[in-house]
Amino acid sequence: MNTVTVNASKTYDIRIGSSLLSTLGQEAAKLGKAQKVCIVSESNVFPLYGNIAENSLKGAGFQVTSFVFPGGEQSKNGGTYLELLNHLAESKLGRSDLIVALGGGVVGDMAGFAAATYLRGIRFIQIPTTLLAAVDSSVGGKTAIDLPAGKNLAGAFCQPSLVLCDIDTLNTLPESIFLDGCAEVIKYGILYDPELFSYLETTGPDFDRKKVITRCVELKRNVVVEDEFDTGARMKLNLGHTIGHGVEARSNFELSHGKSVAIGMAIVSRASNCPDTGRILLILQKFGLPDTIDYPIEDIYAYTLSDKKRSGSTVSLIIPRAIGDCAIVPTPVETLKSFIQAGL
Ligand SMILES: NC(=O)c1ccc[n+]([C@@H]2O[C@H](COP(=O)([O-])OP(=O)(O)OC[C@H]3O[C@@H](n4cnc5c(N)ncnc54)[C@H](O)[C@@H]3O)[C@@H](O)[C@H]2O)c1
Numbered sequence: 001m002n003t004v005t006v007n008a009s010k011t012y013d014i015r016i017g018s019s020l021l022s023t024l025g026q027e028a029a030k031l032g033k034a035q036k037v038c039i040v041s042e043s044n045v046f047p048l049y050g051n052i053a054e055n056s057l058k059g060a061g062f063q064v065t066s067f068v069f070p071g072g073e074q075s076k077n078g079g080t081y082l083e084l085l086n087h088l089a090e091s092k093l094g095r096s097d098l099i100v101a102l103g104g105g106v107v108g109d110m111a112g113f114a115a116a117t118y119l120r121g122i123r124f125i126q127i128p129t130t131l132l133a134a135v136d137s138s139v140g141g142k143t144a145i146d147l148p149a150g151k152n153l154a155g156a157f158c159q160p161s162l163v164l165c166d167i168d169t170l171n172t173l174p175e176s177i178f179l180d181g182c183a184e185v186i187k188y189g190i191l192y193d194p195e196l197f198s199y200l201e202t203t204g205p206d207f208d209r210k211k212v213i214t215r216c217v218e219l220k221r222n223v224v225v226e227d228e229f230d231t232g233a234r235m236k237l238n239l240g241h242t243i244g245h246g247v248e249a250r251s252n253f254e255l256s257h258g259k260s261v262a263i264g265m266a267i268v269s270r271a272s273n274c275p276d277t278g279r280i281l282l283i284l285q286k287f288g289l290p291d292t293i294d295y296p297i298e299d300i301y302a303y304t305l306s307d308k309k310r311s312g313s314t315v316s317l318i319i320p321r322a323i324g325d326c327a328i329v330p331t332p333v334e335t336l337k338s339f340i341q342a343g344l
């Protein structure tokens with residue numbers, strides 16, 4: 001097992017390894033004070049792993065309740081959130097009790113936002129079960145739900161008390177969802193780590209999961225510690241995301257997030273004439289990820305402009321200068337269209 005410690009506004013450990021789910025009870029007990037635990041999960045994940053989590057918690061003496069909602073992004077809304085808060089209140093969870101988020105990014109965001117707001121904040125444990133959640137959403141304390149006007153529009157910064165990343169849970173992930181997470185893994189290589197990038201070039205998707213997840217978590221931890229509240233360095237994590245979000249929204253969310261980010265990374269690499277563009281396109285191909293899309297430029301431009309990261313007349317794009325070296329470049333909206341066109 002590897003441990004990465006995050007020293008943000010709260011200090012906590014992220015454990016990465018095999019068979020960690022069955023240690024949940026003893027790990028939760030080490031956090032102290034809690035008597036009740038609510039497992040928050042969803043309809044695809046709970047049948048696979050709910051029992052192990054529940055038995056481990058009961059074995060450690062906790063009273064356990066669970067809240068399971070239908071899997072998928074469409075559940076990450078205000079209705080599910082209020083149902084969850086009501087469940088916590090009816091189950092009489094107190095301020096010293098615990099929430100466990102068992103699932104991918106949707107569960108982590110929902111459970112985390114409930115933990116941030118129920119009784120003005122209670123502690124929670126993240127158990128990420130997708131690659132994306134393991135390397136990204138479970139690290140750093142961003143929590144949110146979607147509103148009808150857009151994704152992640154209501155949320156809070158709230159660090160977990162512990163993250164248990166049991167890599168065995170990734171074995172049941174459908175391949176396409178695993179590959180979506182790989183887009184984020186490749187992103188860390190382009191942003192910060194030429195060695196990680198070279199390693200991934202040799203392995204493709206068959207990489208050593210413990211080693212690569214640990215490295216990605218360390219890299220994200222470093223950024224979160226430097227810029228917990230996302231006002232500077234953390235923006236770099238948006239590599240491929242600004243234009244990727246435009247593509248994802250244009251597809252009416254039929255194109256997955258990971259594939260959209262892959263296309264976004266390829267577009268900014270080509271448009272900025274990054275000397276490593278060839279390597280970036282090749283690695284995307286090796287991981288079965290797309291590097292372009294056949295949508296009209298006007299559409300991609302319009303959807304990219306509606307991204308919430310726009311500030312006034314500029315959009316901050318993350319531009320690769322080389323593998324391991326990227327810059328935040330405020331781009332005037334007037335030049336954005338020709339920039340995207342150059343990268344398609
Ligand atoms: N908070 C953050 O910092 C942050 C960062 C990135 C993304 N996000 C959010 O994360 C969400 C996307 O996360 P995701 O890609 O994990 O999506 P997800 O949670 O919807 O999981 C993807 C799919 O995999 C299934 N699944 C999950 N774990 C499984 C397992 N072990 N075995 C079999 N099936 C499994 C789910 O049921 C779902 O169908 C989005 O809502 C996004 O906004 C948050």
